[in-house]
Amino acid sequence: MKKMSASSSISSPEELQSRTCKCEFLARYYTATTLENGRRRFYRCRRVGSNFCGYWNWIDDKLPRHVSTMIHNQKVELDSIRKGKNHLKKIVEDMGGIADSYLKEMTADEMF
Numbered sequence: 001m002k003k004m005s006a007s008s009s010i011s012s013p014e015e016l017q018s019r020t021c022k023c024e025f026l027a028r029y030y031t032a033t034t035l036e037n038g039r040r041r042f043y044r045c046r047r048v049g050s051n052f053c054g055y056w057n058w059i060d061d062k063l064p065r066h067v068s069t070m071i072h073n074q075k076v077e078l079d080s081i082r083k084g085k086n087h088l089k090k091i092v093e094d095m096g097g098i099a100d101s102y103l104k105e106m107t108a109d110e111m112f
């Protein structure tokens with residue numbers, strides 16, 4: 001028997017196990033991208049429209065408004081920075097390249 005703890009990580013393997021929706025398909029794992037639910041994780045039925053069985057299961061608690069707004073704004077900013085980076089990368093490539101170590105450092109941000 002597994003010991004439950006109030007502080008157990010939301011990303012622990014058992015939280016992310018596959019789940020089955022009402023039509024007995026494997027529910028799909030998603031990450032919300034809306035302003036209200038930025039990066040909030042959930043499972044839902046993989047079918048769409050009238051075939052959707054209604055299965056929807058949030059993994060994370062609802063975010064406070066200021067946090068979701070912050071996450072959303074950071075994503076917008078990150079997308080813009082990424083675009084700029086790719087643009088610069090192309091210019092650098094056209095110029096004949098740059099040391100790999102520098103580019104690797106920059107891509108650490110892409111884990112977000």
Ligand SMILES: [Zn+2]
Pocket residue numbers: 021022023024025045046047052053054055
């Ligand atoms: Zn379903």
